[in-house]
Amino acid sequence: MANPPVARFKPVVNAEAGLKEWVIKANQKNSSTFNFEKTGQSTPPKFIDWVMNENRHSIPSLDNQIDVSFQIRDMSGQNKEISTSIPISYISITKKRQERMQDKEISRYNLILFEFSKYELKPSDAKIIDIIKKNLKPTSHISITGYTDRAGDAQRNAKLSQNRANEVKDALNHPNTVVVGAGGKTFLYNNDIPEGRFYCRTVDILVETPVK
Numbered sequence: 001m002a003n004p005p006v007a008r009f010k011p012v013v014n015a016e017a018g019l020k021e022w023v024i025k026a027n028q029k030n031s032s033t034f035n036f037e038k039t040g041q042s043t044p045p046k047f048i049d050w051v052m053n054e055n056r057h058s059i060p061s062l063d064n065q066i067d068v069s070f071q072i073r074d075m076s077g078q079n080k081e082i083s084t085s086i087p088i089s090y091i092s093i094t095k096k097r098q099e100r101m102q103d104k105e106i107s108r109y110n111l112i113l114f115e116f117s118k119y120e121l122k123p124s125d126a127k128i129i130d131i132i133k134k135n136l137k138p139t140s141h142i143s144i145t146g147y148t149d150r151a152g153d154a155q156r157n158a159k160l161s162q163n164r165a166n167e168v169k170d171a172l173n174h175p176n177t178v179v180v181g182a183g184g185k186t187f188l189y190n191n192d193i194p195e196g197r198f199y200c201r202t203v204d205i206l207v208e209t210p211v212k
Contacts, residue, residue, distance in 0.1 A: 140176060146164035148161045148182075
C-alpha cells in the first residue's frame with residue numbers, strides 16, 4: 001500500500017484565448033500504461049487528487065520516479081505542456097532496521113499572526129505557544145521560518161522575518177531549534193489581496209520528534 005495514499009496536484013492555468021481542454025498524466029518509466037490520468041474541458045479544479053490505493057494497478061512500483069505531465073489546449077488551438085518528475089523511495093521495515101532509520105512524528109503550526117511591521121508576540125499568542133510547548137519533547141527538533149508580506153524593502157523584510165522567528169524561538173525555549181527569515185523571497189498567500197498580506201505576517205513552526 002502506498003504511503004501517503006494520495007498525491008495532490010494543484011494546476012494553475014491562465015489562457016488568454018480561453019481554455020478548451022486539459023489533461024494531467026502520471027506514470028513510471030518503462031510502464032506501458034499511465035498510473036493516473038485525468039481530463040477536463042473547463043477550468044481545472046483547485047486540486048486534483050490521485051488516490052493511489054483505489055486501484056492496485058495504479059500504485060507506483062518501488063524506487064522508480066514518476067513522470068508527470070500537464071497538457072492544455074486553448075480555444076485558438078495552441079498546445080502547452082509542462083512536465084516534471086517525482087522521486088519515489090520505498091522503505092521497508094527490513095531496510096529501516098538495516099540502515100538504523102528512525103520514524104518521526106511531524107507537527108506543523110502557523111497560527112501565530114503579527115501586527116503590521118511588528119515582530120512582538122501578542123497576549124493571544126500565549127495559548128498557541130503553550131499548546132506547542134506541551135507537545136515538545138527533549139528529543140524534538142524545531143525549525144522556525146519567519147515570513148512577511150511584500151510591503152517594505154527586501155533588507156527590512158529579511159530582518160523583520162528573522163525577528164519574528166527569533167521571538168517564537170525565545171518563547172518556546174527549546175535547545176534544538178533553528179530559525180530562518182524568509183523575508184520577501186517567499187509568500188505563503190496571495191499578496192494582491194489584504195487577507196493574503198495579513199496571513200503572510202506569520203511564522204511556520206515544524207516540529208520533528210523521533211519515535212522509538
